[in-house]
Amino acid sequence: MKTTLPNPAGIISSAGAHALRCVHCGVVQATTDRMFRCHECSELVEVIYPEWSGAGREFGLRLKEIWRERKASTLPEDQSGVWRFRELLPQVDGKHIVTMCEGNTPLLRLTAAARALGLPNLMVKHQGMNPTGSFKDTGISAAISVARSQGFSIVCCASTGNTSASVAAYAARAGIKSIVLLPAGQVTSGKLAQALEYGAHVLQLHTDFDGCLTVLHEVVNKFPAYLLNSLNPYRLEGQKTVAFEMMEQLDWQAPDHVIVPGGNLANSSALGKGFLELQQLGLIRSLPKISIIQAAGANPLVRTMRENGGTELIRVNAETRATAIRIGNPASWRKAATILKTTGGACEDVTEKEIAQAKAELGAEGVGCEPASAATLAGLKKLVHAGFVKAGESAVLVLTGHMLKDVDYMLSDQVKRVYGPMDAAPATVIKTLETIYAGN
Ligand SMILES: *Cc1c(COP(=O)(O)O)cnc(C)c1O
Ligand SMILES: [Zn+2]
Numbered sequence: 073m074k075t076t077l078p079n080p081a082g083i084i085s086s087a088g089a090h091a092l093r094c095v096h097c098g099v100v101q102a103t104t105d106r107m108f109r110c111h112e113c114s115e116l117v118e119v120i121y122p123e124w125s126g127a128g129r130e131f132g133l134r135l136k137e138i139w140r141e142r143k144a145s146t147l148p149e150d151q152s153g154v155w156r157f158r159e160l161l162p163q164v165d166g167k168h169i170v171t172m173c174e175g176n177t178p179l180l181r182l183t184a185a186a187r188a189l190g191l192p193n194l195m196v197k198h199q200g201m202n203p204t205g206s207f208k209d210t211g212i213s214a215a216i217s218v219a220r221s222q223g224f225s226i227v228c229c230a231s232t233g234n235t236s237a238s239v240a241a242y243a244a245r246a247g248i249k250s251i252v253l254l255p256a257g258q259v260t261s262g263k264l265a266q267a268l269e270y271g272a273h274v275l276q277l278h279t280d281f282d283g284c285l286t287v288l289h290e291v292v293n294k295f296p297a298y299l300l301n302s303l304n305p306y307r308l309e310g311q312k313t314v315a316f317e318m319m320e321q322l323d324w325q326a327p328d329h330v331i332v333p334g335g336n337l338a339n340s341s342a343l344g345k346g347f348l349e350l351q352q353l354g355l356i357r358s359l360p361k362i363s364i365i366q367a368a369g370a371n372p373l374v375r376t377m378r379e380n381g382g383t384e385l386i387r388v389n390a391e392t393r394a395t396a397i398r399i400g401n402p403a404s405w406r407k408a409a410t411i412l413k414t415t416g417g418a419c420e421d422v423t424e425k426e427i428a429q430a431k432a433e434l435g436a437e438g439v440g441c442e443p444a445s446a447a448t449l450a451g452l453k454k455l456v457h458a459g460f461v462k463a464g465e466s467a468v469l470v471l472t473g474h475m476l477k478d479v480d481y482m483l484s485d486q487v488k489r490v491y492g493p494m495d496a497a498p499a500t501v502i503k504t505l506e507t508i509y510a511g512n
Contacts, residue, residue: 440475
């Protein structure tokens with residue numbers, strides 16, 4: 073491993089050379105089986121970059137310049153909020169890159185919620201503003217580009233909805249076929265409609281998400297389709313770029329806390345990996361504490377951390393209206409447990425009522441998101457009350473999905489501030505408005 077870097081430009085061209093390392097036993101391998109499991113112990117693997125892992129701050133500073141320059145470029149891979157950071161991604165030939173300008177999402181300041189919690193620096197990173205409306209696009213852009221460079225013509229996934237929407241769209245852009253396995257009756261109509269619109273082959277199974285993923289394992293072993301679930305380590309390389317983008321938006325001052333919802337538990341570790349790499353390159357001084365929030369009805373990680381400190385997964389039967397995190401047997405629990413420990417983050421669960429309340433509060437600030445995303449604000453409130461997040465600290469909530477992904481959720485609650493149907497007469501309307509604003 074290099075410890076000094078005389079010529080940062082020299083390694084920039086080879087920076088994306090990578091290997092895969094087991095997150096459990098640490099064995100480094102060039103390839104894995106089609107399920108991305110370690111040869112030795114069958115645990116998951118992560119991408120590592122021996123070319124620059126010891127490169128340090130000089131290399132980091134050069135990257136910062138390159139990334140800034142690319143913002144003025146008109147090349148598709150430079151306009152992508154993922155591929156703009158390609159020195160820290162697996163090397164993929166430009167002709168295989170599949171991009172729709174993913175990433176590039178806003179960092180918005182909250183006001184009412186910030187005041188209520190005594191956190192003046194409370195922000196949301198809105199990943200629902202991606203091309204298909206969830207953070208999954210950043211991961212799928214990376215992984216499907218790798219799939220294409222390896223010559224695959226069919227990709228597949230099991231999904232609670234958003235992965236299928238993203239896979240279907242990116243496969244369509246790439247001109248390759250996509251197969252998605254969904255739990256029948258458990259995917260919101262918005263997400264299902266997306267997968268259909270983009271031309272995926274949609275198979276609805278009589279099981280839950282965890283059941284779909286189990287079936288998919290068998291399918292991938294016997295059928296030549298490339299797996300795009302978050303077991304795929306290349307997906308997480310795309311997803312980690314949210315940390316890079318967030319730090320650019322915060323002028324490289326890491327917040328005290330970053331809070332994410334946890335389902336299959338890969339996104340939390342991707343985020344953590346991004347921050348760790350920035351720290352390794354000297355681009356941020358301290359790591360934010362990364363906290364993970366689950367729904368009380370789908371809280372395997374919360375129970376695992378509480379009951380055995382993260383050594384052995386405790387599965388649950390998942391039940392929550394926040395369908396994107398309705399997962400009882402999360403594949404990446406070990407990666408998530410490691411990130412909690414490395415960054416000193418907390419792991420909490422929140423009730424259905426707390427999620428609905430938090431979602432309404434975000435909505436009242438003009439910030440829409442899907443229920444799973446709102447779990448972050450609900451969780452933050454608990455962490456503030458527990459004293460884990462302290463007054464005056466800065467926090468970023470990662471909003472993972474777009475509000476319009478789950479319209480039924482909002483309409484099924486009591487609908488406030490809707491009046492009528494009434495006579496279509498100006499006098500009737502004015503009278504109603506006078507009643508509404510009486511006393512104001
Ligand atoms: C996929 C998804 C999650 C969960 O992410 P994991 O990596 O599975 O933990 C949370 N929110 C939304 C909107 C999602 O689409
Ligand atoms: Zn191993």
